[in-house]
Amino acid sequence: MGYIRKNITLIIGIAIPVLMIIFVAVSIYLPGIFIEPKSNFLYISSNDGYNSTYKYTIQNKKLTRSELPITKNSPRVLKEVKIYIHDIATNKSKEISFGEAQELNLNSNLVSPDGFKIVHGGRSDGFFPFFIWSETDYSTFYVQGRSISKKLNLILTSLSYDNFRFIGWIE
Amino acid sequence: MATKEEVIGYIKTLAEQKILTRDEVATAYDSGSKIKVDTILARKLGIAEILYYIGGAIIFLGISILLWQNWTILGFGTKVLVTLGSGVAAYIVGLLFSRDEQIETVGSAFYLISALVMPIGIWVVLDNAGFKTDSYASQSFISGVMLITYLFSWLAFRKNIFILFSILFGTWFFFNFTGWIVQGNPLFDDWKFSMYRVLVAGTAYINIGYAFSKNERAPLSGFLYGFGIVGILGSALTLGEWKPNQNIFWELIYPGLVFGALFLSVYIKSKAFLTWGTLFLMAYIIKITSEYFSTGLGWPLALVLAGLSMIAVGYMSISIKRKYLT
Numbered sequence: 001m002g003y004i005r006k007n008i009t010l011i012i013g014i015a016i017p018v019l020m021i022i023f024v025a026v027s028i029y030l031p032g033i034f035i036e037p038k039s040n041f042l043y044i045s046s047n048d049g050y051n052s053t054y055k056y057t058i059q060n061k062k063l064t065r066s067e068l069p070i071t072k073n074s075p076r077v078l079k080e081v082k083i084y085i086h087d088i089a090t091n092k093s094k095e096i097s098f099g100e101a102q103e104l105n106l107n108s109n110l111v112s113p114d115g116f117k118i119v120h121g122g123r124s125d126g127f128f129p130f131f132i133w134s135e136t137d138y139s140t141f142y143v144q145g146r147s148i149s150k151k152l153n154l155i156l157t158s159l160s161y162d163n164f165r166f167i168g169w170i171e
Numbered sequence: 172m173a174t175k176e177e178v179i180g181y182i183k184t185l186a187e188q189k190i191l192t193r194d195e196v197a198t199a200y201d202s203g204s205k206i207k208v209d210t211i212l213a214r215k216l217g218i219a220e221i222l223y224y225i226g227g228a229i230i231f232l233g234i235s236i237l238l239w240q241n242w243t244i245l246g247f248g249t250k251v252l253v254t255l256g257s258g259v260a261a262y263i264v265g266l267l268f269s270r271d272e273q274i275e276t277v278g279s280a281f282y283l284i285s286a287l288v289m290p291i292g293i294w295v296v297l298d299n300a301g302f303k304t305d306s307y308a309s310q311s312f313i314s315g316v317m318l319i320t321y322l323f324s325w326l327a328f329r330k331n332i333f334i335l336f337s338i339l340f341g342t343w344f345f346f347n348f349t350g351w352i353v354q355g356n357p358l359f360d361d362w363k364f365s366m367y368r369v370l371v372a373g374t375a376y377i378n379i380g381y382a383f384s385k386n387e388r389a390p391l392s393g394f395l396y397g398f399g400i401v402g403i404l405g406s407a408l409t410l411g412e413w414k415p416n417q418n419i420f421w422e423l424i425y426p427g428l429v430f431g432a433l434f435l436s437v438y439i440k441s442k443a444f445l446t447w448g449t450l451f452l453m454a455y456i457i458k459i460t461s462e463y464f465s466t467g468l469g470w471p472l473a474l475v476l477a478g479l480s481m482i483a484v485g486y487m488s489i490s491i492k493r494k495y496l497t
Contacts, residue, residue: 013378017345020371025352121355142357149358 031148037088039112042101042167045157046081054081058108058168063101084155085170088143093155106168116145118152118166138163223280230261231287238291247299255292261285269330279332286336290317307351314344331388338379338395342372366406373402381439397443400432404451414462425455433488437495445496449488456480 004011042063044056054065083101084093111117121140139156141164142149156163173181185191234253238245245253262285268278293313298304317340325333346368353359380395407428411421429452436444456477464473 009378010382013375016375017371024349119357122361137355140355144357149356
């Protein structure tokens with residue numbers, strides 16, 4: 001007890017950064033134990049950005065597609081994109097056909113019924129103490145809401161900025 | 172034999188006549204009580220000592236350039252030998268030199284080489300093992316290993332320089348480890364999170380500096396106070412942000428922090444607190460004036476007010492220094 005009293009400022013000095021580490025870790029991992037996102041969702045990914053053969057929309061909660069005409073302005077060879085369903089509980093994606101996707105009831109709101117949305121992750125580089133580079137990481141996605149965020153293991157067919165397009169939450 | 176009261180009375184008389192200084196009394200006490208004073212960081216740096224440290228830094232540069240220019244030619248074993256090998260060798264040479272008080276400072280230059288080169292050695296090993304070396308995880312590992320190395324070195328040899336290296340590597344570890352926990356998480360604003368980390372590190376530095384000021388590690392206090400107060404006031408000022416995105420909490424609490432620093436400068440007798448407190452108070456006056464008063468009163472009048480405030484702050488700072496710190 002005498003040692004603690006004598007060295008109280010030293011103990012406080014060492015404890016403050018340790019407490020911050022604990023606080024940051026707890027604020028990230030603890031809410032995730034009690035709050036779980038529940039809505040699965042549908043997304044598309046293409047290795048050729050937006051050069052899709054089809055335009056995908058949701059009408060009356062069902063997925064529809066219309067063929068995009070090849071015009072003089074877009075003479076590129078258009079490719080079919082892949083459709084994936086993401087199971088939020090297992091954090092795994094599975095490719096499904098357009099026919100299978102059409103059978104699902106979809107909600108095109110950006111925020112899910114249980115209050116979550118899908119956002120990009122961030123990336124910062126540099127060596128201590130020069131952590132000055134911070135930018136959006138287009139290869140990582142998180143489901144975020146209600147004070148928590150969880151990294152999503154999506155299947156992305158390219159690393160370009162338009163490699164992911166959210167279609168809708170599955171009802 | 173004079174009594175204790177007589178000796179204290181005599182010291183008082185000599186102090187009043189400015190014949191005896193506080194340091195001389197402390198040195199005499201330490202000498203008599205057999206406290207071994209670590210002179211490496213306590214001694215004022217002369218030309219020779221500065222050259223030792225510059226030499227150490229140049230050796231580090233030489234090793235780095237050798238590695239960089241011949242990265243593809245050198246094999247893994249050679250790279251490890253050049254970096255980790257020379258780092259360990261410099262550490263051992265430092266230990267040997269430290270045994271003789273005459274050449275102790277040369278030993279500290281070798282400790283500096285080891286502290287600079289050994290992290291590169293670990294970096295080379297991680298790179299060869301296929302790890303992403305610029306990641307937070309790798310940097311946390313490197314700084315963690317170095318922190319443990321120097322903490323054990325301090326426990327074994329009780330030298331202030333090992334405490335200094337432990338604090339530096341500990342800071343590196345703190346920033347990287349928290350970065351590793353958070354990395355990419357959209358809940359954390361990268362920039363604000365960095366500022367809070369600087370604030371925490373600054374607070375820790377000041378607390379540790381104050382604890383050290385009362386024992387044989389007192390030479391480290393000045394360094395810790397200086398960086399600590401810059402960290403706290405700099406991050407708090409930055410967290411206040413700029414109109415229209417200003418953070419009212421930090422803008423309101425900031426004067427309290429600055430005046431707290433100025434008050435503490437007298438209490439802990441720190442010129443770093445007084446100097447940085449004064450400079451950051453001036454920065455705050457300029458910020459607030461340009462943020463809120465440049466449109467209402469007009470920019471020229473705001474500048475006059477800011478100038479007068481700064482003259483007042485400067486006068487107050489010099490008065491405090493003359494009255495309490497000299």
